[in-house]
Amino acid sequence: MIVVIGSINMDLVLGVPRMPMPGETISGGPFATIAGGKGANQAVACARLAAGRVPVAMVGCVGDDGFGDTLRTALQDEGIDDSHVSTIAATATGVASILVDAAGQNSIVLAAGANALLSPAHIDAARELIAAASIVVLQLEVPLETVGHAIKLAHSLGKTVLLNPAPARSLPVELLAQVDYLVPNEIEAAMLLGADARGGAVVAAQAEQLLALGCRNVLVTLGAEGVYAADAGGGHYYPARQVKAVDSTAAGDTFIGGLVAALATGATLEQAISLGQRAAAISVTRRGAQTSIPYLHELDAA
Incomplete structure (x- = not known):
């Protein structure tokens, strides 16, 4: 089982x-409300790209409003276990205001809403679910205290832990030392190390520094340039597939979903990176968050 712990948002x-x-x-163009949130996006990507081979469960919070109802239904429609998605009374569901320009680049402002109330108690309530998992996936759109508590619990239970440290921020070294797969982008990698420089040899050096903090594997996503992956045996650059992008929203989440789905079904890291990259390449040719995430059969067809 894959357990994703994190945010659930409605994207505007x-x-x-x-x-x-x-x-x-x-003056803007088309407007849409689309199911999103880094946690929910990654759960949906895992479910679509695992294609029923591995069950997926979500741990998170929504508000007691129309957005919350819609987002819970969206998870259920993907076959995702939502038994540990809590509805918080008198609270708004999280929203993300997203501007997407003509080149497909986005700018995002978050209002956490119910996501800010995901607590260590919610993680403890999901202990049996986490104990049944093979991989636990987390991001940083929920309180850091809760993320740290979840990582500590999953690590203590011998689970593989993947952390996508987004949005970018510094993190305690003791937290990073419990992470099996750290998947930042260039900005997030720099933020974790308190550095400004990015790109080229700098990324390789930063991956080595992050490994030295205790992470077993570091995968730095480079957008259209690809992925740099490093472990104790060294590093390797995986170039991205070249496509005409229209919207980069959820591309990173799609990559992580493909990566995790493949790892959970026994793929090698190289195979998992390839599947994640193929899925992300399709996602940027479509608009929106969960609306852009492909199904496994679409990758096979492509």
């Missing part, structure tokens, strides 16, 4: 010709 997506300057008003 607006197309724009370009990102507005401070104080500027511009």
